[in-house]
Amino acid sequence: MGKTKVSPRQTDVLLCVGVTFVLAVVVTSQEGHAGHVNPLAYLWAVGLGLLMLIRRSHPVLVLVLTTLGFFSYYMAGFPAIGVAVPIAAALYSAAEMGHLRAAIVTGSLTLGLSTAYRVAVGQSVSLVVGYELVTHAALIAAAIALGHSVRVGRRLRRRTEQVSRLLARQGEQDQLAELREERMRLARELHDSIGHSLSVASLYSDVAREAPSGEQRDDALDLVRSSITDASASLRRTVAVLRGSGSFDSDAGLEQVDRLGVAPTAAGYDVDVQVSPVDVAPEVGAAAFRLVQEAITNTLRHSDGRRITVRIGPGAAGELRVRVADDGTTAVPPQIRAGHGLSGMRERVTDLGGTLEVDAGPGGWVVEAAIPSAPAASGRTTTTGSAT
Secondary structure (H helix, E strand, C coil), rough: CCCCCHHHHHHHEEEEHHHHHHHHHHHHHCCCCCCCCCCCCCHHHHHHHHHHHHCCCCHHHHHHHHHHHHHHHCCCCCCCCCCCCHHHHHHHHHHHHHHHHHHHHHHHHHHHHHHHHHHCCCCCHHHHHHHHHHHHHHHHHHHHHHHHHHHHHHHHHHHHHHHHHHHHHHHHHHHHHHHHHHHHHHHHHHHHHHHHHHHHHHHHHHHHHHHHHHHHHHHHHHHHHHHHHHHHHHHHHHHHHCCCCCCCCCCCCHHHHHHHHHHHHCCCCEEEEECCCCCCCCHHHHHHHHHHHHHHHHHHHHCCEEEEEEEECCHHHHHHEEEECCCCCCCCCCCCCCCCHHHHHHHHHHCCCCCCEEEECCEEEEEEEECCCCCCCCCCCCCCCCCC
């Protein structure tokens, strides 16, 4: 069963009843007073108790009124009720509400004045100073300390809850960041693999349409079918990952770069691929493969060139150098655009701490990248020109 939480208002009501009851009991005991108790004395008990109902909104006012009520009680000649008992609740409330200095000053002043008065009217010094002063001082200090500790504990719990909420929110943000990163990775893979396959399929469709013989047409259509099958397989893998029932295992790597020239070669392009032996991390090899794949796709889509050269090998300072160029020429350099293809290449290279340069001019399309053989945490990309 869960615990019933007491509201602040209920706490104040309970404190009101408690103060009234305790003071009424002390008044009834008639300490130091002969004869019957004046019923008006109980009005002070009720009044000091009722002040607890406004102790949160007006703690200093409650402290002042309680002190005045304490002195007026004794001035009226009512039975002695001590010093600490009537003002303890007000001191506690002031300290709890953050008025620690006011509580200490008021408690010290009240205790000092009452002690001096009792000694001045002839009460036993040994009793007032030697015994009761220590007892009252201890009770006053305890009330103030309790109120302050409650305030500190409440603030500590509030800070702890804030930290817990911040940590939980940070955890949610980290999860969202991981999901965004995974989504971007899938988007790049999907764009590169399916985009390349569909570009090849489109290329072979043109070949089949212009083929002079039925055999050449059939071969081209087979290649169209094969490219579409590859695109469908990539799409199914991506959908499986999004549904949480699979993982996207890319087969991209430096050892697979040679096969990227097969389709353009069959379509009549002069493709020269040279990959020098180099030891790189798997993610670096995959990025190089996708970079070459996207560059070739751009040539098939946008360039009028017929020759494609691919060079991959070691560079300075342990870098992997990738260069893809074609011999397409245009009268006017094409408009520079930042499309999904260039964005994907930029993200891949930058994530691995490398640099990227893309240029489209009279000499054709040129894509050059330098990627650290071991992936870096971050990097910067330099781009001139674009591909889509």
